[in-house]
Amino acid sequence: MSQSISFQYPERVQLAQTPTPLQKMERLSDRFGVDIYFKRDDYTGTELSGNKVRKLEFLLHRALQMGVDTVITCGGAQSNHCRATAFAAKRLGLKTVLLLRTPNPAQPPATEANILLDYLADATVIWITPEQYQQRNLYFARQAEQLVAAGACPYIIPEGGSNALGAWGYVSAVEELVNDVKELDASVAATTTVISAVGSGGTTAGLVLGNKLFAAGFRVVGVNVCDDREYFQRVIGTIMDDFQERYLPQSIVSPADIEILDGYVGKGYALSQPAELEAIRDLARLEGVVLDPVYTGKAYFAMISELEKNPQCFGPRIVFVHTGGLFGLFSIAEQMAAVL
Numbered sequence: 001m002s003q004s005i006s007f008q009y010p011e012r013v014q015l016a017q018t019p020t021p022l023q024k025m026e027r028l029s030d031r032f033g034v035d036i037y038f039k040r041d042d043y044t045g046t047e048l049s050g051n052k053v054r055k056l057e058f059l060l061h062r063a064l065q066m067g068v069d070t071v072i073t074c075g076g077a078q079s080n081h082c083r084a085t086a087f088a089a090k091r092l093g094l095k096t097v098l099l100l101r102t103p104n105p106a107q108p109p110a111t112e113a114n115i116l117l118d119y120l121a122d123a124t125v126i127w128i129t130p131e132q133y134q135q136r137n138l139y140f141a142r143q144a145e146q147l148v149a150a151g152a153c154p155y156i157i158p159e160g161g162s163n164a165l166g167a168w169g170y171v172s173a174v175e176e177l178v179n180d181v182k183e184l185d186a187s188v189a190a191t192t193t194v195i196s197a198v199g200s201g202g203t204t205a206g207l208v209l210g211n212k213l214f215a216a217g218f219r220v221v222g223v224n225v226c227d228d229r230e231y232f233q234r235v236i237g238t239i240m241d242d243f244q245e246r247y248l249p250q251s252i253v254s255p256a257d258i259e260i261l262d263g264y265v266g267k268g269y270a271l272s273q274p275a276e277l278e279a280i281r282d283l284a285r286l287e288g289v290v291l292d293p294v295y296t297g298k299a300y301f302a303m304i305s306e307l308e309k310n311p312q313c314f315g316p317r318i319v320f321v322h323t324g325g326l327f328g329l330f331s332i333a334e335q336m337a338a339v340l
């Protein structure tokens, strides 16, 4: 194993309930004959639940340092990142402007689940089309201009909080995981495989970087819930390159370190098929754990589908990162009820 590298964390604001628990899924482990643990990042908070708050701790520290009064960010209509940002901003006395993607901005989706929470936190919501979202940097700049003209001072957070600074959130999570794994059965000496959903790439970038920085020796696998492997190798590669350039004296990771398990996007981003919803149902009943339909449900479905083909495919020990997203389930209540 290579030696860990000395580095310094950027400053952060404390927002997340960490360290999060690592829990063994006993019956699921028995089913496949391998040890399966969940890293409960859905426990990072109630309003702030999920993976985004780990990144926001670093991003919002920077925002405060710059003396801003408003944060602007973007995402899909039911974005967990936008909801977490809106609440984290309130904790710090900041305002939020959200660019949310919807097919027809003249007829935005119902005020439910994460959208309800966005409004509850008094976020200003601007609906934009998928085509406009493709050029979100333009819309970010326009919003920022308008805010400045109105006397405000905005800070732009990219989609999912996924940039070099945000990636520190999952470097820090690897530090937790290294400690978590130390407490486990030492007779399972082989590699631990860490599996998580990939949406905007910052979580996986942080996990891959942290894995090297702490010489953790994990196998890091990301399950893409949209786009494809090539796309995410590029996106995650860019975040990692930027991180290394900004924060490290030398390069420690390469694109070859990015392992994407492709083939489980299914019907598309935020679109569920019955088999995925049945997997969510079955896990709730087997272990008393709730997954979300957009990210963790798909990543979990991918994991068990691969385990069904070959129980040893991830080695003797798996850590599945439960990245949150629970509120998303309430936006597909009818579809979910159909499999209950």
Ligand SMILES: *Cc1c(COP(=O)(O)O)cnc(C)c1O
Binding pocket: 050, 051, 080, 081, 160, 162, 197, 198, 199, 200, 201, 202, 203, 204, 292, 295, 296, 323, 324, 325, 326
């Ligand atoms: C955003 C999100 C992810 C994906 O994380 P990225 O850093 O965007 O790749 C996974 N799970 C949930 C619940 C999320 O909200």
